Structure formats: C-alpha cells, structure tokens
Amino acid sequence: MDAITNINWMYLAPEFIILSAAALLLLIDLVLKPQISRRYFGIFSLISLIWAGIYVGWLFDKKERLLGDTYLLDSFSATAKLLLLTAVAFVILITLAFRNQDFEAVEGEYYYLLLLATLGGMVIVSSADLITLFVGLELLSISSYILVGIRKTSESGPEAAWKYFVMGSVASAFILYGMSFLYGFTGSTNLFTIKSETLQISQSGYVLYIYLALFFIIFGFGFKIASAPFHTWAPDVYQGAYTSIASFLAVGSKIATFCFIFRFFIGEWHVILQPILLIVASASMIIGNTVALMQTNVKRLMAYSGISQMGYLLIPLAILGNLFMESTFYYLLAYLFMTMGAFAILFLVTEDAKSDEISAFAGLYHRSPWLAFLMSVFLISLAGFPITAGFLGKFYILMDTLHSSLQYRWLVAIMIITTIISYVYYFRLIRQMYLRKPVKTEAFPISWPVGLVVLISFIGTIGLAIMPNWTMEIFSQIKMFV
Amino acid sequence: MKIMDEWLPTWILLAPLIGIILLLLTPKQKSMIHRVIGILATLPSLCLAIWMYLQFDQALDEWQWIKSVHWFQIPIGFDHAWEFTYHMGVDGLSMPLVLLTGIISTLAAIASLYIKENTKRFYILFLLLETSMLGVFLSANLLLFFIFFEVTLVTVYFLIGQWGYFRRERAANHFLIYNGIGSGFLLFAMIGILVTCETLEIPMLDERISALMAGDPAIFWLIFLAFLLAFAIKLPIFPFHSWMLRVHVEANPAIVMIHSGILLKMGAYGLLRFGVEWFPTFMKEAAFVLAIFGLINLFYGAILALVQKELKRMLAYSSISHMGIFLLGLAALNQIGLQGALFQAISHGLISALFFFLVGSLYERTKTTELQELSGIAKITPIFSGIFLVAGLALLGLPGLSGFISEFFSLLGLFQQLPILAAIGAIGLVFAVSYALRAVLKIIWGPTHERWQQLSDLRPFEWIPMMVIVFLIIAIGIYPDLLGKPMETTLQTIALRIGG
Structure with missing residues (x-):
C-alpha cells in the first residue's frame, strides 16, 4: 500500500484533470435535456486539455517512478503527452466547426469519449508495467471503436466501426498473448525486469519463445499504429468515420502508441x-x-x-x-x-x-x-x-x-x-x-x-x-x- | 555600402521576392500591372549580377562575396556537432551562370507578356523560380543548393502544368517524376557526403574529399555515381531525355526559355562542380564513358532533329545534341575542354532562350509551329526572319558567334585526350548545319502561303530584348574573354588538380 499512499499526487495532475473533465461531462450529459446543445462541451474539453498541458509542461523535468514502478514520469512521456494533447486539441477545434444534425445527437458522448481516449493515450506513454499499459491501451481502443461507430447514419460508419472493433480486439488479444509469454518467462509484469531477464532466458534455449512473444506484441502494436502488413483496417475506418475522428486516429492515437513502442523496444x-x-x-x-x-x-x-x-x-x-x-x-x-x-x-x-x-x-x-x-x-x-x-x-x-x-x-x-x-x-x-x-x-x-x-x-x-x-x-x- | 557589399549574393537572391510581395497586394484582374511588376522585379537582380560580374576579381581562384551565417546544428556524440550554415558566394564557375540567370530571367519575363491567363499567379511563381535558380548558383553550402534545387522543381511543375499547350499536365508529371528521381540521387549523395566528410560547405569539400578518398574509395564511388546520375537526368544525357522533350514541346515558350536556358544548365553546373571539382580521379576513369555518351547525345539529337516536323521538337532534339558537345568538353578534363564545356552551357542557354522567344512570338501570330504549314514569311516579317536567321546560324555554330567558340574549345580539348572520339564528334557538327538550316530556311523562305499575308512583324518590346541576346551571342563570339576571363583562374586550378 505504501506505493499508493506515499506519492505526490500532483505528479498525476494532468491525468486527473482529463479524467475529471470526462467524468463531469458524462454526468452533465446525463442530466442535461436532450434538446440543449452540447457545443460548449467542446470548449470545456479544450480548456481541460490546455490546463492538463500546462501541468505536463510544469512536470517536464521530473524523473519519477510512481505507483510501485508501474507509472513513469520523465521528459520522454511529458513530450509525448504534449504532442498528444496538442493533437486532441486540434481535433476538438475541428469538431467545433462541425454542424450536422446526426452529429448533434451524439455530441455529448463524442467529447467525453475523446477525453477518455486521450487519457488512455497518456497512460500508455507513461506506463512501465504490462498491466497499466493494457489498461491504457484498451481505454484508448474502446473509446476509439465507439468514436468511429458514432457515425451511425452513414452506410460505411457502422461497417468501419465493426471492422475496427473486430480487428482491434484481435490485435489486443495478440498483445495480451505475447505479454502472457513474457510473464511466464520472467514472473514479472514490470517492463524493466522483463527486459533485463529475457536476454538471459534467450541464452538458455528459449529463444524461439521469446521471438514468438515479441512477434505477437509487434503484431498487435503494428496494428495499432497502422503499419504494414497490419494496416488493412486503416483506410476503411478512416473512410467510415467522421473526418475529425479519422484525424484523431491518424495523429493522436498513433503518437501515443508509437511512443510506447519506442519505450518498449529500446533496450537489450x-x-x-x-x-x-x-x-x-x-x-x-x-x-x-x-x-x-x-x-x-x-x-x-x-x-x-x-x-x-x-x-x-x-x-x-x-x-x-x-x-x-x-x-x-x-x-x-x-x-x-x-x-x-x-x-x-x-x-x-x-x-x-x-x-x-x-x-x-x-x-x-x-x-x-x-x-x-x-x-x-x-x-x-x-x-x-x-x-x-x-x-x-x-x-x-x-x-x-x-x-x-x-x-x-x-x-x-x-x-x-x-x-x-x-x-x-x-x-x-x-x-x-x-x-x-x-x-x-x-x-x-x-x-x-x-x-x-x-x-x-x-x-x-x-x-x-x-x-x-x-x-x-x-x-x-x-x-x-x- | 558595406552592408551592400557584404551581403551582395543575398540581395541578388532576395530582390525578386519584393516583386512577389507587391504582386500579392495587387488585385487579380489587373494583368498589365502584374506584367509590369513581374518584369521590373527581375531588374534589380540583373543589375546587381552585372555589378558583381564587373567587380569580380578574376585573378583569384577562391570564392568571393562569401557570407556565412550559422543556421542550425546537429549534435553528434557529446562534444561534436555538425554545423549547417547559410552560406553564399560565387567563384569562377558560378559567376557566369549567375549572370546568365539574371539576363535570361529578365528576357523570359518580357517573353511572358504573351501569357493572358492568371498573370498574377504566373509572375509570383516566375519570380519564385528566379530566386531559387539564383539560389542554386549562389549557394556555397550543399544543403542550401539542394533546397533551392528542389524549389525550382516545384515551381516549374506548376508553371508547366498551368500555362502550357494541350498535353501540359502530362509533361509536368513527367518532369516531376524524372527530376524527382534525380533529386533522390542528389539527396543520397548529399547525405553520403555529410556522413563521410562531416560538412556540407562547398569550398571546403574538395580538399576534404580528396583527403578521405585515400582511405576508403568505395563509398565515394557510390556518391560520385549518385551525383553523376542526378545531373545526367537534369542535363539530360541520352537514355534519360524523354521528360525534357515533353517539357520543350508542351510548356509555354517563356518557361522553356528558362528551362532550356538555365534549368538544364544546373545539370551542367552540377557535373562541373560536384563531378569534376570534387572527384577528379573518378572523373578521369569515367571520362571515356562520358565522351561516348556525349557522342550518342550529339548524334542522336542531331539525327532526330533532322527529321522533326515541328519546330519546338526540332529545338528540343538540338538541345540534346548540344548537351552532347558539353559532355565532350567535360570528358576532355583539361582546361580548354572544361572552358569549352562551360562556354557551351552559357552559349546554348542564350541561343535556346533566343529561339524560344522567337517561337513564342511566332506561335502568338500563327498559332502553329508545324514546319509543314510555315513557309516564306521573310517578305512579310523581315525583322523576325532576320533574328531567326541569326539564331539559326548561332545554333549551327557559325564562326564569330558564341556557338562556334564553345564547340571549338570543347573539341580542341578532347583532341588532346581522345583524338578519335573528337574526330567523330567533329563530323556530328555537320548535322547541326543541316537541321538548323533546314528548319530556318523552310520557315522564312519559300513560297508565301496566303494564310500568312496578314502576319505582323515583331514589335519593339519583342525585338529589343531579342537584339540584346543577339548582341551577347556576337560579343562572346568575337571576344570570348568577356566570358572566359572570370572562369579561367578557377578552371586552371581544377585542371591542375586533375593533372596532378
């Protein structure tokens, strides 16, 4: 319990700002009459993003391991978060100009889901533990599935969401499967422990399994950042989703996942x-x-x-x-x-x-x-x-x-x-x-x-x-x- | 005046940009104002380039008007960083080409008076093109050179694609792809130079390359070949020429003036600067092959020019043929041959600019450039026909005109090295006489078709700039030192290094 009680919670301020903004919007959306426009949600989200960005900038030079080495605070994750927050702010600005009757019916959900996806991205870039990572990844992915599917009236919208969901789940499953191998070898979910021990294990004759595990993980992440040969979903999904969401998938989601890949693959x-x-x-x-x-x-x-x-x-x-x-x-x-x-x-x-x-x-x-x-x-x-x-x-x-x-x-x-x-x-x-x-x-x-x-x-x-x-x-x- | 002197290359470079700003402020419909601004905006660069030429210290073999400003750096390791600078200057190799760019840009801006549509956009792009062309020749840093080189690519793409003839878009696409491949090679070569020599300053590189080459020549061969291919596409050398034909035929004549007059010469400049100056030993080994390609260019261009039924196409093939002579001079790799090559680049730049000015004015009146349909216009348009005849004579290399000097020097240089190839090359010049005379005589003499009875002759705004080119062609022809002196010292140093 020490790990949780003895930390400076200010270090997690950016994440909490986004989380509370999303929760607040969710609640307001619940009680607000349906005919009232949700346009101001966008401006509210924008403010929360900027606020979170300021905190990230403030924490830029910190180098901390939090929550029992599962959560990292370093300038790498701060830079990644700033890029992500900027991208999402751009997405929201684009959305603010969007006038469409079908969209207005789902506008409330749109903003808090986007914030939750952002939160997922922020967790990913800071995570140093496979479980934290997976939580962040799924938060990002599941929010993204819904955000794609939110375009219900277009013919290609639901198709895109369905494709994205099925293939994305398979990719997540692959990542999870690969992680289970790594856990099996090392008995740890901590990224650094795994990294330092796999090399020893690979010398003791299990190299094929390591390859297999890493291949599964690359397969899954390759899907998430839409790199070939795991890219086939991207064109269909971009086409089916609202343009603003396509831009989020193309920039925000890719930046977050890519930065984690970066942290994950560097090492021995x-x-x-x-x-x-x-x-x-x-x-x-x-x-x-x-x-x-x-x-x-x-x-x-x-x-x-x-x-x-x-x-x-x-x-x-x-x-x-x-x-x-x-x-x-x-x-x-x-x-x-x-x-x-x-x-x-x-x-x-x-x-x-x-x-x-x-x-x-x-x-x-x-x-x-x-x-x-x-x-x-x-x-x-x-x-x-x-x-x-x-x-x-x-x-x-x-x-x-x-x-x-x-x-x-x-x-x-x-x-x-x-x-x-x-x-x-x-x-x-x-x-x-x-x-x-x-x-x-x-x-x-x-x-x-x-x-x-x-x-x-x-x-x-x-x-x-x-x-x-x-x-x-x-x-x-x-x-x-x- | 100190700031003027110190930053002279930069002023030359930036002067056309003033025109762009003025153009942006003028309304879209006022075509006449766009034209006036467009032409006037090329003048400061021209005047400054002439002034620079007059001030140029001919005895010095170093870079002059050097101005270097730190731009950015890339840290490599802990205490080591690669510096990138904004570095401008000229030497004997680039000085004549800067002047040529200034002259032809102004003339092409005048020749662009025929353009009726979207004049505002045209002149904005035109002036941007002039800046980037000047930048190519004034850069003393390879990265800067590459950046300007690429900017010319984009601007020319738009200029061909929007103001040409019927199949202009195809021509623009071909231009983009071929030259894109060329600049891909150039990029590879540049990065190769950077990682091996750790600098991109052109004045420093020749010594550094020769010092490093002793250690490991393999990677330098690769870099050398990449440079060679990049500029072979630009020049163009025989199998890579198809894009250039399309551009010559489909682009607007004013753009072709720039294209044939200056842009192709960037290939020539590149071969001299990055081929001969940096890799003299490799160049020596490649000289024979280059001479063979020069002969192929010479004969292929000349023979095909002989059978063309359309004037622009004929001129395009003749350009290929003339670039063959450039290659022969280059392959000689002695001072006289190199001088001939650079002369050829400039002389051909002037001649083809003159020709395409004439083509533009001809097409404006007749709406055709088919040799079949044109004949006997000498009686109706004496001024046009007179200038056209001079251009034709310059093209075939009549003594006393600039074309002769450059061919003579190139072949003379080659005779000292590869006499047999030079002898074959001399035969090729006979073809030049036949294709040039065939086209010129067909158009200006012969029976006058009824269609052309009402043809109007050239107006002063057309023939005065044309006479300027004619004057330059004659001036170089009878007094070659006008052009030869500034480049002499630089070429001497290069030739000495090849010999040594």
Missing part, C-alpha cells in the same frame, strides 16, 4: 527485434506509398499516406543511431502539424462538397487561393520537399541511418525511392486544386476554429524547417527510463 532485446522492425518499416513505406497511388478517396489516401509515414518513423527506432530520439520526435512533431493541417482542410472541403472523392478538391484554388496554397504546403511537406518540416525530418532520419552504418544503404534507398513515388499521389491532389475547374464558384466558408488549426499547423510546418535548432535542442534533452 533490441538486437532480437531489429530485423522485424526493419521489415515492418520497409513494408510500410513500400505498401503505403504504392497502394496510395490507386486511391481516389481522399481519406483513404491520407490513410495510406499515414501508413508510409509510420514506415519512415520506425526507421530511427530500428537503427538506434546517435540521433534516434531527436529525429523521431522532430518527425512526430512535423507529422502532427502537416497531417492535422491537411485533415483540417480536408474536413472543410469534404463537408462543403459532401464527398470524400479527390474530385472534391477540384478548383479549390479558384474558390479559396489561400486554402489551396496552405493545403499544397502540407502536401508538399508530407511529400518531403524542402523548406518544410517534412523534408528536414526525412533528412534527419536518412542522415542518422547512413551515419550509424553504411550497411543500411538499402534502407536509405527504399526510403528515397518510396518518397519519390509518393510525389505522384500528393501532386495528384495538388493538380486537382490548381488545374481543374471548380463545380461551385462561390467563395469558400472557413470557420475560425478550423482556420486556427490550419494557421498553427502552417506556422509549425514552416517554422520547424526554418528554425530547427530550437526544437532539436529541446528534443536532445529528452531523458527516458530504459
């Missing part, structure tokens, strides 16, 4: 994992970028784009060069800005055209030159052209890879080639905006919350590229428990 057993990680990274880059070529639906396109981005992000983790921490976080931050910016504009365009097809973007330039310009910046950044964060992020990753060992030439080659392939589909969207005639001619309505997201994302995308030193210095200070 990295040697065993490296080949699998390299395969997953290469497969994600190749499959993501080539299959994206055939997409005509923008959300599916973004899903495949996200798959390939995960491939790039897995490279520093697989290589563990000098700069793996900086380059990963730099790219995660760049990914946050460029993907959220693209999704915000995608939201505006698809809502206006009532269609998710690429042709919805036709002639956007003629209706709103600035929006077309900003979308081009985000797409060019995703494609990795200079003066954008996407380029510098890729540059860091490539440089770190080649610097750590010249034998990774082939990986560099795959990354460069698939990047060039990606030009084709990103520029197809750009072509629609500039070279096609618009169906409607009236000016484009932009509501301020979405405009804010786009503006911040734009400043982030360009600012990160022009002044990389500032962020890199912060990221190089990041410490984590290993």
Whole structure:
C-alpha cells in the first residue's frame, strides 16, 4: 500500500484533470435535456486539455517512478503527452466547426469519449508495467471503436466501426498473448525486469519463445499504429468515420502508441527485434506509398499516406543511431502539424462538397487561393520537399541511418525511392486544386476554429524547417527510463 | 555600402521576392500591372549580377562575396556537432551562370507578356523560380543548393502544368517524376557526403574529399555515381531525355526559355562542380564513358532533329545534341575542354532562350509551329526572319558567334585526350548545319502561303530584348574573354588538380 499512499499526487495532475473533465461531462450529459446543445462541451474539453498541458509542461523535468514502478514520469512521456494533447486539441477545434444534425445527437458522448481516449493515450506513454499499459491501451481502443461507430447514419460508419472493433480486439488479444509469454518467462509484469531477464532466458534455449512473444506484441502494436502488413483496417475506418475522428486516429492515437513502442523496444532485446522492425518499416513505406497511388478517396489516401509515414518513423527506432530520439520526435512533431493541417482542410472541403472523392478538391484554388496554397504546403511537406518540416525530418532520419552504418544503404534507398513515388499521389491532389475547374464558384466558408488549426499547423510546418535548432535542442534533452 | 557589399549574393537572391510581395497586394484582374511588376522585379537582380560580374576579381581562384551565417546544428556524440550554415558566394564557375540567370530571367519575363491567363499567379511563381535558380548558383553550402534545387522543381511543375499547350499536365508529371528521381540521387549523395566528410560547405569539400578518398574509395564511388546520375537526368544525357522533350514541346515558350536556358544548365553546373571539382580521379576513369555518351547525345539529337516536323521538337532534339558537345568538353578534363564545356552551357542557354522567344512570338501570330504549314514569311516579317536567321546560324555554330567558340574549345580539348572520339564528334557538327538550316530556311523562305499575308512583324518590346541576346551571342563570339576571363583562374586550378 505504501506505493499508493506515499506519492505526490500532483505528479498525476494532468491525468486527473482529463479524467475529471470526462467524468463531469458524462454526468452533465446525463442530466442535461436532450434538446440543449452540447457545443460548449467542446470548449470545456479544450480548456481541460490546455490546463492538463500546462501541468505536463510544469512536470517536464521530473524523473519519477510512481505507483510501485508501474507509472513513469520523465521528459520522454511529458513530450509525448504534449504532442498528444496538442493533437486532441486540434481535433476538438475541428469538431467545433462541425454542424450536422446526426452529429448533434451524439455530441455529448463524442467529447467525453475523446477525453477518455486521450487519457488512455497518456497512460500508455507513461506506463512501465504490462498491466497499466493494457489498461491504457484498451481505454484508448474502446473509446476509439465507439468514436468511429458514432457515425451511425452513414452506410460505411457502422461497417468501419465493426471492422475496427473486430480487428482491434484481435490485435489486443495478440498483445495480451505475447505479454502472457513474457510473464511466464520472467514472473514479472514490470517492463524493466522483463527486459533485463529475457536476454538471459534467450541464452538458455528459449529463444524461439521469446521471438514468438515479441512477434505477437509487434503484431498487435503494428496494428495499432497502422503499419504494414497490419494496416488493412486503416483506410476503411478512416473512410467510415467522421473526418475529425479519422484525424484523431491518424495523429493522436498513433503518437501515443508509437511512443510506447519506442519505450518498449529500446533496450537489450533490441538486437532480437531489429530485423522485424526493419521489415515492418520497409513494408510500410513500400505498401503505403504504392497502394496510395490507386486511391481516389481522399481519406483513404491520407490513410495510406499515414501508413508510409509510420514506415519512415520506425526507421530511427530500428537503427538506434546517435540521433534516434531527436529525429523521431522532430518527425512526430512535423507529422502532427502537416497531417492535422491537411485533415483540417480536408474536413472543410469534404463537408462543403459532401464527398470524400479527390474530385472534391477540384478548383479549390479558384474558390479559396489561400486554402489551396496552405493545403499544397502540407502536401508538399508530407511529400518531403524542402523548406518544410517534412523534408528536414526525412533528412534527419536518412542522415542518422547512413551515419550509424553504411550497411543500411538499402534502407536509405527504399526510403528515397518510396518518397519519390509518393510525389505522384500528393501532386495528384495538388493538380486537382490548381488545374481543374471548380463545380461551385462561390467563395469558400472557413470557420475560425478550423482556420486556427490550419494557421498553427502552417506556422509549425514552416517554422520547424526554418528554425530547427530550437526544437532539436529541446528534443536532445529528452531523458527516458530504459 | 558595406552592408551592400557584404551581403551582395543575398540581395541578388532576395530582390525578386519584393516583386512577389507587391504582386500579392495587387488585385487579380489587373494583368498589365502584374506584367509590369513581374518584369521590373527581375531588374534589380540583373543589375546587381552585372555589378558583381564587373567587380569580380578574376585573378583569384577562391570564392568571393562569401557570407556565412550559422543556421542550425546537429549534435553528434557529446562534444561534436555538425554545423549547417547559410552560406553564399560565387567563384569562377558560378559567376557566369549567375549572370546568365539574371539576363535570361529578365528576357523570359518580357517573353511572358504573351501569357493572358492568371498573370498574377504566373509572375509570383516566375519570380519564385528566379530566386531559387539564383539560389542554386549562389549557394556555397550543399544543403542550401539542394533546397533551392528542389524549389525550382516545384515551381516549374506548376508553371508547366498551368500555362502550357494541350498535353501540359502530362509533361509536368513527367518532369516531376524524372527530376524527382534525380533529386533522390542528389539527396543520397548529399547525405553520403555529410556522413563521410562531416560538412556540407562547398569550398571546403574538395580538399576534404580528396583527403578521405585515400582511405576508403568505395563509398565515394557510390556518391560520385549518385551525383553523376542526378545531373545526367537534369542535363539530360541520352537514355534519360524523354521528360525534357515533353517539357520543350508542351510548356509555354517563356518557361522553356528558362528551362532550356538555365534549368538544364544546373545539370551542367552540377557535373562541373560536384563531378569534376570534387572527384577528379573518378572523373578521369569515367571520362571515356562520358565522351561516348556525349557522342550518342550529339548524334542522336542531331539525327532526330533532322527529321522533326515541328519546330519546338526540332529545338528540343538540338538541345540534346548540344548537351552532347558539353559532355565532350567535360570528358576532355583539361582546361580548354572544361572552358569549352562551360562556354557551351552559357552559349546554348542564350541561343535556346533566343529561339524560344522567337517561337513564342511566332506561335502568338500563327498559332502553329508545324514546319509543314510555315513557309516564306521573310517578305512579310523581315525583322523576325532576320533574328531567326541569326539564331539559326548561332545554333549551327557559325564562326564569330558564341556557338562556334564553345564547340571549338570543347573539341580542341578532347583532341588532346581522345583524338578519335573528337574526330567523330567533329563530323556530328555537320548535322547541326543541316537541321538548323533546314528548319530556318523552310520557315522564312519559300513560297508565301496566303494564310500568312496578314502576319505582323515583331514589335519593339519583342525585338529589343531579342537584339540584346543577339548582341551577347556576337560579343562572346568575337571576344570570348568577356566570358572566359572570370572562369579561367578557377578552371586552371581544377585542371591542375586533375593533372596532378
């Protein structure tokens, strides 16, 4: 009991803020008359996210193990939480601009589920124990299943939710199965104990079982971050869900899970994992970028784009060069800005055209030159052209890879080639905006919350590229428990 | 004046951006204002580039107007970091190309008067392109070079895709993909250089590479090949040329002026700078192969130019042929050959810019560039025909014009190294005479078709800029030192290193 009673509860303030905000919203939603608009829930959630973010920033330099070594507080988890909170704040800002009768019926649930999913993500990045981890993971996943299924009136909504739920549960089951193996070997659920003991065990003839356990876990996490070959759910789910939720799945949920993977895979057993990680990274880059070529639906396109981005992000983790921490976080931050910016504009365009097809973007330039310009910046950044964060992020990753060992030439080659392939589909969207005639001619309505997201994302995308030193210095200070 | 002098390359680079800001403030419909701003905004860079050229210390083989500002760093290990700087400057290799960029940009801005649609957007992109092209030649840091190189890619993509002829989008896509592959190689080479040499400062790298090459040449071979392929696609060298044909034929003539006049020369610059200057020993081993590819380019381009039925296509193939001569000069790897190669890059830049200016003005009047339909316009449009004839003569390399000097130097250089290949190359020049004369004579002489009786001749805004190019072509032709002096010292140093 000491572990629970003797801690400074202030350390858990961010989590409690989100939790109480979610609980409060749940209760209010219960007692409030159905016809009263839940729009202010969004603003309330936004305030709680910012408040939690301030606390995370305040706790940034703390390095503590809490609750009997199950919960970690280090600058690594603080950075991950800040990224996650920013992403969710963007999602809520986008949602604030959303006017839809079907949505208004479920608006209350939407906000507190989103907060619960955020809480799940925050638990994941801080957890150092398999059980804590699993609780966080399921909190995130189950909230996400419902958030996808919340779009009941669309044909593809329930289908997407069903697919996501079934496949997600299987992935969770795989993770659990893999964890049970690890527990069986070491008799502990603590991540650090497991890490230090598995290597000994692998030398005593059980190496195959370790492989099996780790494979199951990679399978499950590979699903959660939508990396190939475990990616097939992503396009369907993005297509079926509301755009704001698709952006949450693409950014928030991926950042949280990815950061845990990061903590989980670094350590002595990295040697065993490296080949699998390299395969997953290469497969994600190749499959993501080539299959994206055939997409005509923008959300599916973004899903495949996200798959390939995960491939790039897995490279520093697989290589563990000098700069793996900086380059990963730099790219995660760049990914946050460029993907959220693209999704915000995608939201505006698809809502206006009532269609998710690429042709919805036709002639956007003629209706709103600035929006077309900003979308081009985000797409060019995703494609990795200079003066954008996407380029510098890729540059860091490539440089770190080649610097750590010249034998990774082939990986560099795959990354460069698939990047060039990606030009084709990103520029197809750009072509629609500039070279096609618009169906409607009236000016484009932009509501301020979405405009804010786009503006911040734009400043982030360009600012990160022009002044990389500032962020890199912060990221190089990041410490984590290993 | 100190700040002016110290930051001169930066001022040249930033001057067109002022035009962009002004353009953003003007309303969308005022095409005339866009054109005036667009043309005027290219002038400061041109004037500053000329001033820089006049001030350029020809006896120095070092970089001049160096300005280096710390940008960011990447810590490697505990006490060690890779520095990245904003680093600008020129040397004898880039100085002529900066000037060429200034001149052709202004002329292309004038040639863009034919553009009727979306002038605001056009000139914004155009000025952005000018800035990035100047950036490519002014950068003294490889990362900066790469960034500007990529920006040209994006801007040219838009410029081809929106203001060209019927199949412009396909041309833009081809352009993007081929050049994307090229810049992929360049990126690989750049990262290779960074991790082996630990710096990207161009002035420092030649010595560092030669020092490190003694240790482990294998990785440098890879880097060298990546550089070679990147710029072979840009130049373009024979099997990689199809994108360039499409661009020449489908893009707007004003863009082709830039494209053929400057963008292809970035390939030439890259081969000289990153091929010859950094890897002289590898270049020596590759020289024979390069000379063979030069001959293939020369003959392939020339023979196909001979059978083309359309003027732009003919000019595109002739560009391939002329880049073959550049390669022959490059493969000579002695001072005279390299000088010939750089001369060829600049001379061809001027000639093809002139030609595409003419094509633009011709198409504006006739709405066709098919050789079949055009004939006998000399009587109706004497000024046009006169300039067209001069351009044709420059293309075939008439002595006294700039084309002759560059071909002469290139082949002379090659004769000292590979006399047989040089002899074969000299035969190739005969083809140039036939295709150039065939096209020119077909268009300006012969029976005048009734359709062309009402054709109007060139107006002053057209023929004055054209005469400027003609003047430059003649000036270089009769007084090569005008161009040769600034590059001489730099090339001498390079040639000495190859020899030694």
